[in-house]
Amino acid sequence: MNEHAGLYIHVPFCRQKCEYCDFYSITRLEQVEEFVEALLAEIALRAAEFREQVFQTVFFGGGTPSLLSEEQLERIWRALQANFQIDPGGEFSIESNPGTLTLEKLIHFRALGFNRLSMGVQSFNPAELRFLGRIHSVEEVRENFRNAREAGFRNVNLDLMTAFPGLTGESFRYSMEQALALAPEHISCYTLIFEPGTVFYKKMRSGELNPLNEDEEAAYYELAREMLEAHGYCQYEISNFARGREHLCRHNLVYWEHRPYLGLGPSAHSFYRKVRWANKRSLTIYIKSLQKGQLPLDFREELSPEQLMFEYTFLGLRLREGLDTGEFRQRFGMDFQEKYRSAIRKLAENELVEWRDQYLRLSPRGWLVADTVAGYF
Amino acid sequence: MSIKNIRNFCIIAHIDHGKSTLADRLLEYTGTLQKRQMQDQVLDSMDLERERGITIKAHAVRMAYLAPDGQKYVFNLVDTPGHVDFSYEVSRSLAAAEGALLLVDAAQGVEAQTISNLYQAVDNNLVIIPVINKIDLPSAQAEVVKHQLMELIGCSESDILLASAKSGVGIPEIIQEIIDRIPPPSGDSQAPLQALIFDSQFDSYRGVVALVRVFSGEISEKDKILFMATDRSFEVEELGNLVLKRVRTGKLDTGQVGYLICGAKNVRDIKVGDTVTLAKNPALQPLPGYRQVKPMVYAGIYPVDSNDFEDLRTSLEKLVLNDSALHYEPETSSALGFGFRCGFLGMLHMEIVQERLEREFDQLIIVTTPNVVYKTILTSGEIQYVDNPTQMPAPGVLDKIEEPFIDAHVISPPEFIGNIMKLSNEKRGILKNTSYIDPTRADLHYHLPLAEVVFDYFDRLKSVSRGYASLDYEFLGYREGSLVKLDIFINGEVLDALSVIVHKEKAYEQGRSICQKLRKLIPRQMFEVVIQAGIGSKIIARESIKPLRKNVLAKCYGGDITRKRKLLEKQKEGKRRMKQFGRVEIPQEAFLSVLSTDD
Numbered sequence: 001m002n003e004h005a006g007l008y009i010h011v012p013f014c015r016q017k018c019e020y021c022d023f024y025s026i027t028r029l030e031q032v033e034e035f036v037e038a039l040l041a042e043i044a045l046r047a048a049e050f051r052e053q054v055f056q057t058v059f060f061g062g063g064t065p066s067l068l069s070e071e072q073l074e075r076i077w078r079a080l081q082a083n084f085q086i087d088p089g090g091e092f093s094i095e096s097n098p099g100t101l102t103l104e105k106l107i108h109f110r111a112l113g114f115n116r117l118s119m120g121v122q123s124f125n126p127a128e129l130r131f132l133g134r135i136h137s138v139e140e141v142r143e144n145f146r147n148a149r150e151a152g153f154r155n156v157n158l159d160l161m162t163a164f165p166g167l168t169g170e171s172f173r174y175s176m177e178q179a180l181a182l183a184p185e186h187i188s189c190y191t192l193i194f195e196p197g198t199v200f201y202k203k204m205r206s207g208e209l210n211p212l213n214e215d216e217e218a219a220y221y222e223l224a225r226e227m228l229e230a231h232g233y234c235q236y237e238i239s240n241f242a243r244g245r246e247h248l249c250r251h252n253l254v255y256w257e258h259r260p261y262l263g264l265g266p267s268a269h270s271f272y273r274k275v276r277w278a279n280k281r282s283l284t285i286y287i288k289s290l291q292k293g294q295l296p297l298d299f300r301e302e303l304s305p306e307q308l309m310f311e312y313t314f315l316g317l318r319l320r321e322g323l324d325t326g327e328f329r330q331r332f333g334m335d336f337q338e339k340y341r342s343a344i345r346k347l348a349e350n351e352l353v354e355w356r357d358q359y360l361r362l363s364p365r366g367w368l369v370a371d372t373v374a375g376y377f
Numbered sequence: 378m379s380i381k382n383i384r385n386f387c388i389i390a391h392i393d394h395g396k397s398t399l400a401d402r403l404l405e406y407t408g409t410l411q412k413r414q415m416q417d418q419v420l421d422s423m424d425l426e427r428e429r430g431i432t433i434k435a436h437a438v439r440m441a442y443l444a445p446d447g448q449k450y451v452f453n454l455v456d457t458p459g460h461v462d463f464s465y466e467v468s469r470s471l472a473a474a475e476g477a478l479l480l481v482d483a484a485q486g487v488e489a490q491t492i493s494n495l496y497q498a499v500d501n502n503l504v505i506i507p508v509i510n511k512i513d514l515p516s517a518q519a520e521v522v523k524h525q526l527m528e529l530i531g532c533s534e535s536d537i538l539l540a541s542a543k544s545g546v547g548i549p550e551i552i553q554e555i556i557d558r559i560p561p562p563s564g565d566s567q568a569p570l571q572a573l574i575f576d577s578q579f580d581s582y583r584g585v586v587a588l589v590r591v592f593s594g595e596i597s598e599k600d601k602i603l604f605m606a607t608d609r610s611f612e613v614e615e616l617g618n619l620v621l622k623r624v625r626t627g628k629l630d631t632g633q634v635g636y637l638i639c640g641a642k643n644v645r646d647i648k649v650g651d652t653v654t655l656a657k658n659p660a661l662q663p664l665p666g667y668r669q670v671k672p673m674v675y676a677g678i679y680p681v682d683s684n685d686f687e688d689l690r691t692s693l694e695k696l697v698l699n700d701s702a703l704h705y706e707p708e709t710s711s712a713l714g715f716g717f718r719c720g721f722l723g724m725l726h727m728e729i730v731q732e733r734l735e736r737e738f739d740q741l742i743i744v745t746t747p748n749v750v751y752k753t754i755l756t757s758g759e760i761q762y763v764d765n766p767t768q769m770p771a772p773g774v775l776d777k778i779e780e781p782f783i784d785a786h787v788i789s790p791p792e793f794i795g796n797i798m799k800l801s802n803e804k805r806g807i808l809k810n811t812s813y814i815d816p817t818r819a820d821l822h823y824h825l826p827l828a829e830v831v832f833d834y835f836d837r838l839k840s841v842s843r844g845y846a847s848l849d850y851e852f853l854g855y856r857e858g859s860l861v862k863l864d865i866f867i868n869g870e871v872l873d874a875l876s877v878i879v880h881k882e883k884a885y886e887q888g889r890s891i892c893q894k895l896r897k898l899i900p901r902q903m904f905e906v907v908i909q910a911g912i913g914s915k916i917i918a919r920e921s922i923k924p925l926r927k928n929v930l931a932k933c934y935g936g937d938i939t940r941k942r943k944l945l946e947k948q949k950e951g952k953r954r955m956k957q958f959g960r961v962e963i964p965q966e967a968f969l970s971v972l973s974t975d976d
Binding site: 008192193214217218238270301315367371372375 | 944
């Protein structure tokens with residue numbers, strides 16, 4: 001089996017933690033170099049197992065990968081090239097925080113081979129940026145974006161946040177317009193989630209923050225979709241929009257299409273040959289394990305056929321294209337319609353799903369209740 | 378062992394007053410059990426009993442005791458359940474003994490339950506030994522409780538023992554008083570056999586194990602015996618004493634307490650209160666006091682998944698083997714499919730059955746709103762008893778409905794009388810009399826409709842009296858009531874399992890309250906859900922649940938699919954526990970909690 005596969009590098013550092021974010025990251029920047037050393041060790045340890053696998057996408061996420069020095073990025077990149085088969089025509093993304101992107105740095109990213117840049121913008125309203133705990137200014141977004149274009153990035157994503165407490169329709173419309181004015185190739189628009197362990201979660205529990213109700217969230221979500229689609233962005237996943245097929249995020253599609261990926265770095269998740277595993281969510285343990293020549297494994301689970309089919313289904317349904325029942329049969333040797341007959345019938349009765357050739361996909365009303373739909377399978 | 382050296386006794390106490398701890402200390406002091414062998418409170422053997430701190434089923438323990446004067450004694454402690462649902466069982470246990478330790482918490486004082494059991498004990502001519510327990514508690518008021526006891530049983534102060542079962546204080550004195558004050562059993566060992574069944578248990582290998590007290594005659598293994606009330610005959614397979622476990626003796630004489638195994642496979646053959654006699658030389662009459670136990674409260678029990686019906690049947694069959702008070706028969710509901718109508722002694726009994734089905738038998742069940750048995754008189758003069766609201770005869774043929782009333786005693790410190798009267802009034806209670814046991818304890822005597830008491834009277838009584846009031850009741854009889862059947866409609870369809878019989882004047886209020894509760898309990902669905910309450914075809918309340926707008930986690934990247942899958946699996950599990958009614962998914966709680974008035 002040598003299908004599309006992705007390689008993910010988790011860089012667990014930020015200048016400052018955003019209060020809503022639950023990805024693993026720390027602010028002890030003095031440990032960056034130790035991290036890089038450990039990462040190189042992990043790459044070497046994983047090389048043999050993945051020798052046969054070609055990776056079509058590489059994604060540096062975090063954290064804030066753009067905090068790494070040029071030299072550090074280069075060493076990691078070289079190690080990846082040396083240890084894994086990476087398709088030269090692939091998609092190579094790096095996540096960044098506005099405010100960290102000088103023209104020089106961006107030129108260097110391009111020189112290393114990165115061809116897609118993702119910027120965590122979230123909002124164009126300074127008060128909202130402060131509320132979310134972001135450290136950049138609105139002006140820096142525009143300037144960094146110009147730098148990215150100048151450096152030659154022709155595939156840029158902006159992350160926007162919606163449905164957080166205090167947001168107004170007017171303000172959200174404004175942020176959206178500002179983002180659209182920059183004409184990025186891709187926009188991810190996420191509804192705020194109060195994740196356990198975050199500052200926002202604590203504030204919600206103590207009553208300091210009140211999440212929006214379901215109807216308000218739905219209204220923001222629909223407003224975002226309307227505006228983006230009106231400007232030629234196609235919604236290809238629950239929260240993701242692209243101008244044209246060539247700008248879909250190929251790396252994230254690996255997750256949604258249930259294809260294999262290898263995650264490196266603390267807290268990174270992997271999926272390969274029916275097994276899911278994750279690394280320890282602690283830089284200290286990560287470093288210590290690798291210093292002893294051990295993999296920093298947090299858990300490992302082998303999925304049952306039932307679990308694999310369920311995952312394939314709920315992930316596939318997140319895509320506009322829907323779930324490919326032909327591929328389902330190929331993968332699992334089972335007829336999708338037969339397996340989930342009563343679920344499909346109930347969903348169709350409630351007009352939550354629709355068929356397009358061999359694809360089962362969410363109906364327009366199904367989009368907003370995708371998790372409920374998943375519960376039927 | 379001479380009959381002179383046998384002492385049969387029980388312990389009368391309110392929940393939490395320390396009965397089980399005292400029993401443990403007696404076992405320890407008599408050497409029946411070493412301290413290190415003890416698991417705390419050995420008498421409460423079911424997990425559920427231990428958790429709830431109550432004894433559900435009566436047990437018996439035999440203790441051999443060598444007194445300081447060199448005499449050997451046998452003590453049979455007959456344990457009694459401590460809840461109002463089980464008052465008949467209590468009465469039979471009391472009948473098996475000659476004496477009772479009346480155990481009262483030094484801080485709590487005398488409670489209603491204790492008093493009613495005490496009166497039963499006195500009626501059974503038991504010698505009462507008052508014991509004040511927990512005297513080492515900082516809040517102990519031994520003097521106050523002493524006076525309560527003196528008023529209650531007319532004893533003198535010197536008759537009252539002080540103890541702390543927890544720390545072992547007063548245990549030797551209690552043992553001595555058992556010997557000195559409780560009379561040995563009397564009875565004619567030459568007369569025909571009369572043995573009282575005061576409890577039965579089920580052993581999966583041996584069948585029914587009856588606990589018996591021999592009042593006259595004697596019984597040996599291989600004897601042909603007759604159960605006088607059920608008129609069933611068996612041959613005795615094994616006889617012996619219960620010393621925490623069964624110890625075979627082959628014989629039981631007059632005055633003795635022990636177990637009897639006779640190959641009976643069905644607990645219904647061996648009824649608590651029945652008399653065992655010999656088939657060859659039967660007693661002229663049975664011992665007094667036998668009563669057929671009738672369920673007071675009924676509810677439907679349904680499998681969440683209709684395919685599990687047979688599983689549920691098997692579980693109930695097994696469960697009744699050691700719970701002969703539970704009645705069940707199959708019924709069908711248009712909303713819930715195939716299930717069982719179950720009869721219980723009371724609400725506690727119902728909860729115990731529900732929990733046992735879920736825990737011991739792993740059944741996923743829905744229990745419908747409980748109801749009492751109504752007596753309906755048709756225009757034709759025919760009388761029908763109705764244990765399920767959906768079977769209420771049509772208004773056209775119905776002349777009148779009667780409902781069960783109870784005779785209740787509420788005992789409480791006087792400062793809560795106002796609250797209690799308000800609550801009881803709301804529950805349609807009729808105050809018959811108010812008296813004082815002592816200046817700190819009032820006894821409010823009420824006649825109350827059982828239906829009102831069934832749901833939350835006891836809990837609310839506790840809350841309006843800050844836990845001080847206690848309740849005891851017995852069945853009084855049927856009285857005509859102004860009652861109507863209230864139906865609940867979900868998207869226009871009657872959800873029969875939610876139908877309830879209510880008092881006419883309360884119908885509007887209850888209809889509204891049920892609709893509001895359901896609105897909160899039923900999650901938003903993919904479409905609007907309309908909930909209505911109606912009497913006949915007349916709608917008296919309406920609520921609606923807006924369709925679900927949004928349920929999707931925005932973020933599904935970063936590769937952590939495991940967490941996402943687990944969240945969805947959890948959601949699926951929640952969905953599995955819901956009952957499908959038409960297209961509407963209804964959670965289990967909705968079926969039971971509609972009539973509760975907490976919130």
